[in-house]
Amino acid sequence: MMDSFVYIPITALCCYTFLLLAFVAAKKSKLINSFLLFLSAIILWTGGSLCMRMQLWPSLDFWYNASVLGLTLMPFAFFIFVIEFIGLRDRFFKAGYLLIVFLVNIINVLTGFFLSAPQAIIGTDEKVSFIYNVTWPVSILFAICVAITSHSLYLLFKYSKTNEIAKKQFMPIVYGVFILVVGHLALFVPLFKGFPTDILSGVCFAFCLFYALYRRRLFKLTLLVSRGSCYGIAATLSLLLFSNFISLFQAFIDTNLSNFKEHSVLIIAVFFTLATFVIYQGMKQFIDKVFTKEEIHQAENLKEFSMMVSKSLNANEILEELVDVIQKTITVKKIYVCIRNEKNDSFFMIHSTSPLDKKYFCIQEDNPIVTWLSNNEGCLLMKDFKRTVAYKSMWEEEKKQFADLKIECFVSLKDAAELVGIVLLSEKEKHSGFTYDDINFLGSVESIGSIAVRNSRLYEKAYLEARTDELTGLLNRKYFYETLHGEYEKNKGQSLALIILNIDDFKLFNQLYGNKEGDIALQMIAKIIQASVGSNGYVARYSGKEFAIILPLYDLLRAKNLAETIRLQIADMNKYNKEYRLKTLTLSGGICAIPYAASSVKELIDNADRAIYYVKRNGKNAIMTYSERDQNLGEGNVTAETLKLKENIYSDYEKTIYALTAAIDTKDHYTFDHSNNVAYYAVELAYAYGMNKETAEIIREAALLHDVGKIGIPEQILNKPGKLTPEEYEVMKGHVENSIDIIRHLPSLDYVIPAVIGHHERYDGLGYPRRIAKQDIPVSARILCIVDAFDAMVSERSYKEAYSVGHALKIIEDEAGLQFDPELAHVFVKSIKNGLIKIKQATSMEANKKIVSL
Incomplete structure (x- = not known):
C-alpha cells in the first residue's frame, strides 16, 4: 500500500516539473542555468521521496539515497544560484562545497552514518508509514546544509548594502529559506510525525526562488506556456481525461464496436494521441493570440526603430525616434529626454512627447538617480527607488519635480560607461504598472539607443574636429568657405556682411615673445571675437593671423561698429597682463557686404581683402569698409575735384x-x-x-x-x-x-x-x-x-x-x-x-x- 501522504510529493513533483519545462525553453543565462540546477536537485529529492513512499523498484534504500542526494545538493545549488544572482565569481567555495556534498553522500550510502533509511510500517488500515531513526550524526548533515545556506544568505545581505534595490528583489529568497528550515525542523515535532513537511516547504521554497527571478525581470511569465510546457500540460490533461473515462471508452468499444474489440488498445492509444494534439493546438492558438501577438508587435517596433536610427547620425533625430517607439509600444502618457550639458554638471530636458511641454526640467549631476543609473545597467522603477535610503536623501524639491511629472521609470542612455542621457517615462495609460515585457523592451531600446547616441556623438566630434581650428576652436578655412556659401544661398536678396581682421606685425610679436605666447594671444583674440559676435554670426580662423566674421542680415554700418568694438578690445588685451608688459596688438580690418559692395561670394572676399590692403598702406590699426560703387564717383557726378x-x-x-x-x-x-x-x-x-x-x-x-x-x-x-x-x-x-x-x-x-x-x-x-x-x-x-x-x-x-x-x-x-x-x-x-x-x-x-x- 502507498503512504497516505503520497499526494504531497506527487503535487510537489508536478510543480517542479512544470517549472523545469518552462525554464528549459527560456533563453539561457548563468542565473537561469543555476535555477535549473536547483530545480533538478529538488526534483531528485522529491522524486526519490515519492518513489520511496510508493515502494517502487529497485528498492526503498535506493530511492531514499537518491532523495538524500537531492536534499544535500539543494544548498549547493542554492549557493550557485546566489552567486550568479549577485554577479559574484567564487570558484574556491563552489569546488569546496561540491566536494563536501559528494563525500557526505558516499559515506551515507555506504554506512548510513548520518541518517539511515526509514522503516516502512503497515498500519491496521493497511496504509504505509515511514519511521526515521534519527541519531546525533544527522546534526552534522543538518549543520553542513545550514552552513552552505547561511553563507549564501550572508552574500545576499552583503550585496544589499551596495545595491539597495536588489534587497527588495532577493527578499523572497530569504522568506523561502525560512520556510524551508521550518519545514525540515517540523519533521522532529511529534505532531507532524509521518507528514512530509520537508517536501511541502520545498515547494514553497522553489516558488519563492521563481518569484525572485520574476522580480529581477530575468524571464517573462509567458515562458510558463512555452512549447515544452504546452506539450507537458496537453499530455497531463489527456492522461487525466483518459484515466477517468478509459473504462467507459473500453465498455463502449466492447458493446458497440465488437468487431474492433481485439484492437481496443490501439484505438484508445490513437484517440489519446489525437486528444493530446487537439489540446496542444488549442493552447497554442490561445497563447499566440493572447501573448505572442504583443511580442510580435514589440519586435516589429524594435526592428523599425533599429533600422531608422542606423540610418541617422543626428542626435535629435535619434531621440525623436526613441521617444516615438516607446510611446507607440508601451503607451505611456509622457516621455521626457534629458541630455548632459557641456559642463557635465546637469541633465537638461531637450525633448518631450509634446512640443507644448516646458523645457524647464533639470536633473543635477549629484542626484541619487543619476548615481544609480551611472553605476547600474537596466531601467530604474520609481516605486523600487522610493524604498531606498538614496531616495530619502533627495531634496524635497527634487522629489516634487518627479512627482509633478508623474515619473515612474528611468531609462539610461550611455556612451560606453558614461551616462549621457536619461529618458523619463510617466505613468502608463489606465494607470497600469510596468510589466516584464515593458522592462525587457525598454532594455532593448536602451541598448540600441545608447549605441546610436554614441555613434552620433563620435560623428559630431569628428565633424567638429574636421571643421574647427585646433588652436582657437573657431571654424577653419575650409568650413569658413562652406558656411559663407551656405549663408549666401540662404540670404539671397538680403544683406550679408563679411569682416576680415588681420593682426598687425604678428610676426614681430612672435619674435619678441616666442611662439607659445603668440598662440596664447591668438586664443585670447579668438575668444574676444567669438564673445563679441555671439550667435549673430560665424567666426573663423581665415589664415595664420587672420580672422573672418560672417554676419547674415548685417549692413556695412552695423558690421563696422562691431569690428571697431573688437579692435578696441584687442588693443586693450595686453594692458592688464600682470606678469610682464606685452606689445600691444592691433588689427587692420576690411569689411564688405552683399549687395551693397559685391554681387558674389568671391567679390565679397576679394573686396574685404582689398580694404585690408588700404588700411595696411595707410598706417594699419583701423577698420575700413569697401564700397565698390562710390556714388560721388559715378557716371554723371564727375566734378573738377x-x-x-x-x-x-x-x-x-x-x-x-x-x-x-x-x-x-x-x-x-x-x-x-x-x-x-x-x-x-x-x-x-x-x-x-x-x-x-x-x-x-x-x-x-x-x-x-x-x-x-x-x-x-x-x-x-x-x-x-x-x-x-x-x-x-x-x-x-x-x-x-x-x-x-x-x-x-x-x-x-x-x-x-x-x-x-x-x-x-x-x-x-x-x-x-x-x-x-x-x-x-x-x-x-x-x-x-x-x-x-x-x-x-x-x-x-x-x-x-x-x-x-x-x-x-x-x-x-x-x-x-x-x-x-x-x-x-x-x-x-x-x-x-x-x-x-x-x-x-x-x-x-x-x-x-x-x-x-x-
Whole structure:
C-alpha cells in the first residue's frame, strides 16, 4: 500500500516539473542555468521521496539515497544560484562545497552514518508509514546544509548594502529559506510525525526562488506556456481525461464496436494521441493570440526603430525616434529626454512627447538617480527607488519635480560607461504598472539607443574636429568657405556682411615673445571675437593671423561698429597682463557686404581683402569698409575735384613699378607704351564704373605690371610679323605665369596678382590660364581684359594694322558676354563715345623703330 501522504510529493513533483519545462525553453543565462540546477536537485529529492513512499523498484534504500542526494545538493545549488544572482565569481567555495556534498553522500550510502533509511510500517488500515531513526550524526548533515545556506544568505545581505534595490528583489529568497528550515525542523515535532513537511516547504521554497527571478525581470511569465510546457500540460490533461473515462471508452468499444474489440488498445492509444494534439493546438492558438501577438508587435517596433536610427547620425533625430517607439509600444502618457550639458554638471530636458511641454526640467549631476543609473545597467522603477535610503536623501524639491511629472521609470542612455542621457517615462495609460515585457523592451531600446547616441556623438566630434581650428576652436578655412556659401544661398536678396581682421606685425610679436605666447594671444583674440559676435554670426580662423566674421542680415554700418568694438578690445588685451608688459596688438580690418559692395561670394572676399590692403598702406590699426560703387564717383557726378584726384594718384610703390616697366622698355618698346595706355584706360574705366580711388590705384598698378612677364618671351616671338604657330602661341601664353613669378617676390605688390593673373580670362570661361568665368574672375581682371584688348586693337603691330576706334568698340560690343564682362563693356564703350575716356595716341611701328635706332 502507498503512504497516505503520497499526494504531497506527487503535487510537489508536478510543480517542479512544470517549472523545469518552462525554464528549459527560456533563453539561457548563468542565473537561469543555476535555477535549473536547483530545480533538478529538488526534483531528485522529491522524486526519490515519492518513489520511496510508493515502494517502487529497485528498492526503498535506493530511492531514499537518491532523495538524500537531492536534499544535500539543494544548498549547493542554492549557493550557485546566489552567486550568479549577485554577479559574484567564487570558484574556491563552489569546488569546496561540491566536494563536501559528494563525500557526505558516499559515506551515507555506504554506512548510513548520518541518517539511515526509514522503516516502512503497515498500519491496521493497511496504509504505509515511514519511521526515521534519527541519531546525533544527522546534526552534522543538518549543520553542513545550514552552513552552505547561511553563507549564501550572508552574500545576499552583503550585496544589499551596495545595491539597495536588489534587497527588495532577493527578499523572497530569504522568506523561502525560512520556510524551508521550518519545514525540515517540523519533521522532529511529534505532531507532524509521518507528514512530509520537508517536501511541502520545498515547494514553497522553489516558488519563492521563481518569484525572485520574476522580480529581477530575468524571464517573462509567458515562458510558463512555452512549447515544452504546452506539450507537458496537453499530455497531463489527456492522461487525466483518459484515466477517468478509459473504462467507459473500453465498455463502449466492447458493446458497440465488437468487431474492433481485439484492437481496443490501439484505438484508445490513437484517440489519446489525437486528444493530446487537439489540446496542444488549442493552447497554442490561445497563447499566440493572447501573448505572442504583443511580442510580435514589440519586435516589429524594435526592428523599425533599429533600422531608422542606423540610418541617422543626428542626435535629435535619434531621440525623436526613441521617444516615438516607446510611446507607440508601451503607451505611456509622457516621455521626457534629458541630455548632459557641456559642463557635465546637469541633465537638461531637450525633448518631450509634446512640443507644448516646458523645457524647464533639470536633473543635477549629484542626484541619487543619476548615481544609480551611472553605476547600474537596466531601467530604474520609481516605486523600487522610493524604498531606498538614496531616495530619502533627495531634496524635497527634487522629489516634487518627479512627482509633478508623474515619473515612474528611468531609462539610461550611455556612451560606453558614461551616462549621457536619461529618458523619463510617466505613468502608463489606465494607470497600469510596468510589466516584464515593458522592462525587457525598454532594455532593448536602451541598448540600441545608447549605441546610436554614441555613434552620433563620435560623428559630431569628428565633424567638429574636421571643421574647427585646433588652436582657437573657431571654424577653419575650409568650413569658413562652406558656411559663407551656405549663408549666401540662404540670404539671397538680403544683406550679408563679411569682416576680415588681420593682426598687425604678428610676426614681430612672435619674435619678441616666442611662439607659445603668440598662440596664447591668438586664443585670447579668438575668444574676444567669438564673445563679441555671439550667435549673430560665424567666426573663423581665415589664415595664420587672420580672422573672418560672417554676419547674415548685417549692413556695412552695423558690421563696422562691431569690428571697431573688437579692435578696441584687442588693443586693450595686453594692458592688464600682470606678469610682464606685452606689445600691444592691433588689427587692420576690411569689411564688405552683399549687395551693397559685391554681387558674389568671391567679390565679397576679394573686396574685404582689398580694404585690408588700404588700411595696411595707410598706417594699419583701423577698420575700413569697401564700397565698390562710390556714388560721388559715378557716371554723371564727375566734378573738377574728382578729375584732379584722378590725375594726382599717388602710390608708395611707384619707384618699384617704374623700375619693372623700364626693364620691359629695354626688351620691347611696344609693351612699355601698351602698359601705360592700359593703365590709363583701366583707371578711367574704374572711375566710370563707380570705383573708389584705392581700387582704381590698385588697378592702375596691376595694369602697369600685367605684361611684365614678356621679359621672358623670345624677341622673335614678340616681334614676329605673321601669325604665331600653336607652339609659339603656347610660349606667348606663358607670359602670365612669368608675370606672377616676378611679382610674387615683391610682397608689397602681391595685391595686384589677382588682376594680373586673370587679365586673359574670358567671361565665358574659355580664356587662360585658369579657365574661370563670370563673377569668379576678379572685377579688376575683367577691367584689364577690356582695356588691354582695346589698346591692342587700336595699336599698330608687326603682324597687323591698327583698327579704327569705332571698329574696336564694335568688336567689344559684339564680344560682350563672351570675352568681356557685358556691364563693364557697356560702360567702357559709352565712356569712349561720351568723351569721358580719351583715346591715347598710339605709337606707330616706325616711331618705335626710330627709338630703337637711336
